[in-house]
């Protein structure tokens with residue numbers, strides 16, 4: 545990477561979208577262990593991590609940053625992850641604000657380092673973009689479901705108890721499953737050849753990290769397996785494979801993986817799908 549650029553990731557390590565970055569850093573070998581990630585230590589002096597934690601306020605929440613003297617400016621973004629690219633000679637700053645774009649960018653920057661998570665061939669890249677786009681669209685559908693099916697998330701989203709809708713939950717859930725079937729079909733060749741969802745990579749790639757983080761987060765917070773339907777069995781098997789990565793159990797199965805006050809429930813009986 546150009547020596548005059550300092551990259552800073554703003555990560556709420558326990559969150560959904562930052563989790564994509566966590567997985568990427570570990571697979572790429574830019575952090576040496578889950579513990580170093582939690583401590584905010586990388587193996588490249590041009591890449592730093594500012595860890596964010598949630599600070600509840602009467603109007604919602606603020607981010608508390610570690611180190612404290614490097615907060616995420618509200619006018620830049622209120623969401624994590626964020627990547628700041630600072631030119632160390634001119635002081636100029638640019639920001640990338642979407643998790644999947646951050647990873648695609650970092651893959652280019654670290655093209656000579658660690659395993660490739662983005663395929664080299666143009667066509668494989670186009671299909672990767674199709675898949676990541678489809679996953680992101682369907683992440684929204686999963687949110688439509690929990691917005692109605694989870695009492696705590698409904699309240700957080702400003703939906704009154706009497707406004708919670710069985711129809712909205714059902715349509716969200718069904719659209720999500722339909723979208724995931726697309727992902728599974730489009731990634732069929734890759735799954736059959738390497739066992740991973742990203743075409744043209746040897747191991748797990750961008751599609752895999754983008755998807756696994758969604759699957760894992762919704763399980764931790766809501767106890768919800770988004771691949772529970774029979775037609776998503778290949779994805780359920782793929783996720784078991786992802787959980788076999790060397791760092792998985794240390795990162796994801798230790799104590800304090802998620803703050804207990806941010807564990808929510810789903811009314812499965814009322815919102816049956």
Ligand SMILES: N[C@@H](CCC(=O)N[C@@H](CS)C(=O)NCC(=O)O)C(=O)O
Pocket residue numbers: 556559560561562622623624625641642643644
């Ligand atoms: N589309 C964004 C979503 C990021 C996002 O929603 N992050 C959550 C934490 S996992 C957040 O920061 N929410 C607070 C907010 O959006 O203000 C991405 O892919 O990065």
